[in-house]
Amino acid sequence: MSHHAAFTNALLAPDQPCPGVLFSSNGADPASRFAVYRNNVHSSLISALSTAYPVTLQLVGDEFFRAMAGLFVQTCPPTSPLINEYGSAFAAFIQDFEPAASVPYLADVARFERLRVRAYHAADSQPLDQQAILQALQGQTDLGKLSLRLHPSLATLNSSYAVVAVWAAHQTEGAVATLNPRHAQSALVLRQGLAVKVFAIDRGSVAFIDSLNQGIQLEMAVEKALQASAEFDLHQCLTLLIGHDAITHLHSEQKVLP
Amino acid sequence: MMTLFPQHTVSPAQVPGLPHRAGLGLKNEHFIEVLETLPDIGFFEVHAENYMVDGGPFHHYLGLIREQYPLSLHGVGLSIGGEGPLNREHLARLATLIERYQPQSFSEHLAWSSHGPVFLNDLLPLAYDAATLDRVCAHIDQVQSTLKRPMLLENPSTYLQFQHSTLDETDFISAIIRRTGCGLLLDVNNVYVSCINHQRDPLSYIDALPLSAVGEIHLAGFAEDTDSLGDRLLIDDHGAPIDNAVWQLYEQVLTRTGPVATLIERDNQVPAFRVLHAEAQQADGYLSQVNV
Numbered sequence: 001m002s003h004h005a006a007f008t009n010a011l012l013a014p015d016q017p018c019p020g021v022l023f024s025s026n027g028a029d030p031a032s033r034f035a036v037y038r039n040n041v042h043s044s045l046i047s048a049l050s051t052a053y054p055v056t057l058q059l060v061g062d063e064f065f066r067a068m069a070g071l072f073v074q075t076c077p078p079t080s081p082l083i084n085e086y087g088s089a090f091a092a093f094i095q096d097f098e099p100a101a102s103v104p105y106l107a108d109v110a111r112f113e114r115l116r117v118r119a120y121h122a123a124d125s126q127p128l129d130q131q132a133i134l135q136a137l138q139g140q141t142d143l144g145k146l147s148l149r150l151h152p153s154l155a156t157l158n159s160s161y162a163v164v165a166v167w168a169a170h171q172t173e174g175a176v177a178t179l180n181p182r183h184a185q186s187a188l189v190l191r192q193g194l195a196v197k198v199f200a201i202d203r204g205s206v207a208f209i210d211s212l213n214q215g216i217q218l219e220m221a222v223e224k225a226l227q228a229s230a231e232f233d234l235h236q237c238l239t240l241l242i243g244h245d246a247i248t249h250l251h252s253e254q255k256v257l258p
Numbered sequence: 259m260m261t262l263f264p265q266h267t268v269s270p271a272q273v274p275g276l277p278h279r280a281g282l283g284l285k286n287e288h289f290i291e292v293l294e295t296l297p298d299i300g301f302f303e304v305h306a307e308n309y310m311v312d313g314g315p316f317h318h319y320l321g322l323i324r325e326q327y328p329l330s331l332h333g334v335g336l337s338i339g340g341e342g343p344l345n346r347e348h349l350a351r352l353a354t355l356i357e358r359y360q361p362q363s364f365s366e367h368l369a370w371s372s373h374g375p376v377f378l379n380d381l382l383p384l385a386y387d388a389a390t391l392d393r394v395c396a397h398i399d400q401v402q403s404t405l406k407r408p409m410l411l412e413n414p415s416t417y418l419q420f421q422h423s424t425l426d427e428t429d430f431i432s433a434i435i436r437r438t439g440c441g442l443l444l445d446v447n448n449v450y451v452s453c454i455n456h457q458r459d460p461l462s463y464i465d466a467l468p469l470s471a472v473g474e475i476h477l478a479g480f481a482e483d484t485d486s487l488g489d490r491l492l493i494d495d496h497g498a499p500i501d502n503a504v505w506q507l508y509e510q511v512l513t514r515t516g517p518v519a520t521l522i523e524r525d526n527q528v529p530a531f532r533v534l535h536a537e538a539q540q541a542d543g544y545l546s547q548v549n550v
Binding site: 002003004005007008011012021022023024025026027028029030031032033034036037040041044045048077078079080081082083084119120121122123124125152153191194 | 307308310311312313314315316317318334335336337340341345348370371372373374375376377378379380382383385417418419420421422455456457483485486487489491493
């Protein structure tokens with residue numbers, strides 16, 4: 001095994017002895033100094049997760065979160081120097097982490113917080129002018145054949161729990177007590193200008209937005225939305241998207257805007 | 259009416275190299291304050307990896323701040339000392355960032371942080387032997403030819419040594435600089451931390467380096483622990499004010515190097531901007547003394 005391989009293994013597994021090729025110039029036990037490196041690795045990665053998952057942390061408390069994140073670090077260390085992206089597999093880890101089973105919505109809150117980080121750093125894309133969209137929609141003879149391209153920050157999540165309400169309740173101090181998390185809620189995350197915004201939406205809107213993101217034309221996207229929820233309200237959903245600068249391109253078969 | 263001749267003054271943000279002033283690490287919590295108050299700071303430094311994102315507030319604010327200040331781009335993830343080849347994708351991302359922001363300086367560390375697929379998010383120590391020297395020099399050659407500019411290499415803070423090291427750290431660094439033509443980012447806090455940890459004299463360590471290659475200085479705070487013998491073990495944590503011993507060493511460095519761009523680093527327990535600004539002013543004070 002190479003020196004760096006041995007070093008890496010010993011850093012990630014706390015029960016491994018420190019590599020034998022190391023020494024301290026004062027004769028101190030190398031393990032007592034190797035602990036600094038091991039602590040740097042673990043605490044910096046746990047801190048990165050704490051920053052990316054603040055409500056997940058609040059739901060279980062600092063001590064529990066750090067222990068859970070520490071096990072995640074050992075199982076799934078980063079595979080890229082881009083620490084902004086670290087933790088993509090954290091929600092799936094939480095889902096299977098039995099000690100967290102008493103907070104059944106924890107994994108979905110983590111999924112939701114990951115979408116917020118992604119939206120924050122997502123590519124910039126100039127939205128279409130709101131008036132221009134309305135005019136284009138009104139002047140369109142074959143509305144159903146229209147394709148909309150959405151801002152790169154847009155993402156949705158279907159949850160069996162009130163994931164948006166749980167998250168929102170943790171944005172202000174105090175009063176969380178009355179919240180019942182055990183009802184299904186879907187989420188929309190987007191960035192308008194520099195600000196990440198979140199909305200509770202219905203499953204029909206999720207199907208509609210996901211369809212548009214796949215390049216599906218308006219008519220078929222509405223059909224998919226109505227299959228997901230008979231209560232889907234196209235006007236309301238479009239108003240939400242237009243009002244938050246989420247539409248960046250409109251394509252009909254003849255012309256493209258912009 | 260008098261006509262004024264157009265004045266062709268160079269904006270401070272466009273100077274060719276980092277000014278011989280104190281600079282600060284740019285923290286996202288200070289973006290708006292910096293833009294609103296435009297403090298008198300020599301330059302800002304950012305960690306390259308934080309800006310390897312597609313869009314959003316980080317690029318928005320860095321773009322605006324870059325219009326006003328010189329910039330140092332400091333990498334923390336290239337793993338120049340790694341046993342395997344450099345991550346070409348990462349190097350390409352660095353080239354893109356450099357193209358976008360045209361920083362006055364690019365620097366990285368004498369350390370490794372990746373092995374195989376795993377990135378460890380720490381600056382890990384190297385054995386100082388001939389094979390490692392060849393590898394590090396080849397990696398630095400590759401960085402400099404890809405980025406089409408010389409880089410600065412930062413001396414590490416370390417807690418342990420390798421039994422198979424055959425060179426002193428200072429000889430190892432000197433050989434890299436001689437062979438690759440890169441510059442030295444002299445981290446005075448790292449010198450102090452490593453010298454206390456390895457029972458060396460910080461000034462003789464500094465005197466053993468090719469000081470004419472110094473292109474930037476770093477100053478930071480350390481944490482203090484003890485090892486199994488109860489001896490002082492200093493930890494480079496960038497989480498405290500600069501220690502008096504490090505300020506004193508800095509003053510002695512400046513008498514040897516003359517004025518050099520000096521960065522105040524603080525990455526943990528980041529205080530209010532004015533606290534960091536005061537440390538920058540203190541460094542500017544030392545710099546103006548050697549300017550005379």
